[in-house]
Amino acid sequence: MEKSLNNNFGxxxxxxxxxxxCLILGIMISxxxxxxxxxxxxILWTYATIGLVCGTFLISLxxxxxxxxxxxRFWYVNGFITLVTVGVIAYYDVKMITL
Known part of the structure; x- marks a missing residue:
């Protein structure tokens, strides 16, 4: 039991x-x-947020x-994170295109 917990946490x-x-960067900015x-x-908080979303998407991929x-085994965790980050990226891409 303990071994599988360590693997999942890894x-x-x-x-x-x-x-x-990203949170440490945001605190330092503040x-x-x-x-x-x-x-x-x-502007720096915006860049930190963009880095957080894009970095999380790249980690999930x-x-x-x-x-x-x-x-x-845990497709729902990775799938949920991927879908949420793709949704955020797509939303802001559409907002930028329609400016």
Whole structure:
């Protein structure tokens, strides 16, 4: 039981590591922009969010190819993350095209 938990956490840890790095970046942006009255913090938060969504999508795609056994067993986790990130990317692509 313990061995399978460690294996599953190993695959999910890519997601957790990426989300953690993006959150740390967002916190650093907030701390460094205290007292700033320009739009720079908003723009940097936007870039951090875009990086979070695109990075999560790339991790879900790479899990399909590199961790086939895990993806077959837990297809609903990887599929849900892939569909949500594709939906967000497609939504903003359509919004940008129709500007």
């Amino acid at each position: 695959y999910i840890s890519f997601y957790l590591l990426w989300v953690g790095l 701390i460094l922009s205290i007292g700033s009255s320009s739009e720079v913090p908003f 790479s899990n399909i190819f590199f961790f086939k056994e895990w993806t077959k």
